[in-house]
Amino acid sequence: GPKVLQIPSHQIIDMGQMVTLNCDPVSNHLYFYWYKQILGQQMEFLVNFYNGKVMEKSKLFKDQFSVERPDGSYFTLKIQPTALEDSAVYFCASSLGQGNTEVFFGKGTRLTVV
Amino acid sequence: TQTVSQSDAHVTVFEGDSVELRCNYSYGGSIYLSWYIQHHGRGLQFLLKYYSGNPVVQGVNGFKAEFSKSDSSFHLRKASVHWSDSAVYFCAVRTGGYKVVFGSGTRLLVSP
Numbered sequence: 001g002p003k004v005l006q007i008p009s010h011q012i013i014d015m016g017q018m019v020t021l022n023c024d025p026v027s028n029h030l031y032f033y034w035y036k037q038i039l040g041q042q043m044e045f046l047v048n049f050y051n052g053k054v055m056e057k058s059k060l061f062k063d064q065f066s067v068e069r070p071d072g073s074y075f076t077l078k079i080q081p082t083a084l085e086d087s088a089v090y091f092c093a094s095s096l097g098q099g100n101t102e103v104f105f106g107k108g109t110r111l112t113v114v
Numbered sequence: 115t116q117t118v119s120q121s122d123a124h125v126t127v128f129e130g131d132s133v134e135l136r137c138n139y140s141y142g143g144s145i146y147l148s149w150y151i152q153h154h155g156r157g158l159q160f161l162l163k164y165y166s167g168n169p170v171v172q173g174v175n176g177f178k179a180e181f182s183k184s185d186s187s188f189h190l191r192k193a194s195v196h197w198s199d200s201a202v203y204f205c206a207v208r209t210g211g212y213k214v215v216f217g218s219g220t221r222l223l224v225s226p
Contacts, residue, residue, distance in 0.1 A: 033213065043158075043204060043216040056213060091158065093214070100146045100165040103214050107157030 002026040004106035006092050007074075012112045018080035021109045023092030025075055032075045033093040033103065034067065036060055043091065049075065079111075087113045117141075118207045120217035128225050129197050135190040135220045137179075137205030146208040147188040149179055152219075153201045161203075164188060175199070200224045 005024040013019045025032055034046040047057040049067050064083070069075040075094070079086055089108040095101050119138045127133050139145065148163040162173025169181040179190045188205060205217040 035216075042218045045213045045215065048213050099144070099208065102148075102160070102163060103208065104160075105150070105158040 002029075002104050004092055004094055004104050006090075006106035006109045008109060009107065010110045010112070012114060013082055015084055015113050016081045018078065019082055019111060021077040021079075021090050021092075021111065022074040023076065023094075023106060025092065025094030026096075026104055029094035029096050029104075031055075031095045031098065032067075032069065033095075034077050035091040035093065035105075037089045037091065037108070039088070046077075046090075082111075082113045084113050087111060118205050118215055118217035120203075120205055120220050122220050123218070124221045124223070126223045126225065127195055130194050131224075132193050133191065133195050133199075133222065135203050135205075135222065137188045137190065137217060138186050139188065139205075139207045140186060141207065141209055143209060147179075147181060148206045148208070148214075149173065149177070149188075149190050150204045150206060150216075151201045152204065158204070161190070195222075195224045197224045197226050 007022045032049040036044045036046050045058050046061045048055045066078045089110045091108045092106040093103050095103040117140045121136050146165045149161040150158040151161055152158050161177050162171050164171045164181045172178050177192050179188055181188050200223050202219045202221050204219050206214045208214045
């Protein structure tokens, strides 16, 4: 079936440094999402992106976070600067449409900020 | 605003038992419901979904779920669990908007 690929699967970064998480969404999908999951806890919505713009973001999407998808390439989540509390698994997702269309999730990138 | 409630944080059963994982939602309009499974340290795997039609939906690996508008529920069931079903199960809701809202998850432990 359709797959969302996330690269890398695990990243370790020093606090204060910048990190970019990459996501290769399903090829014909138009809506893109990032979710954050702290170990053993709930999946929390971060942001939704469509047509080059952020459509909706949560309170977890801090000013240090940004997303983009330049020229249909990877959909990226950038954190600059990183903080210890940013350590979590970040899941990328994509969907063809809104409402009743299925959302496909990647396997996640485990970010460890030290 | 839509919300999803999974009342049981942990469920423990024996292999071969039946299981029901509970999910209740709050939203008045058209709703898209789904269940995902997450094995330890892994990503999300889609199990099944409901949007309209037959309120009982069949998913992978013998799972099924039943939508009830009167109860605002979408409980997940399996008739006979296997040890490999041990995982965290997330109920999720999507309305006419963009995002998927997840419940807090139910950790299922199947003892041999």
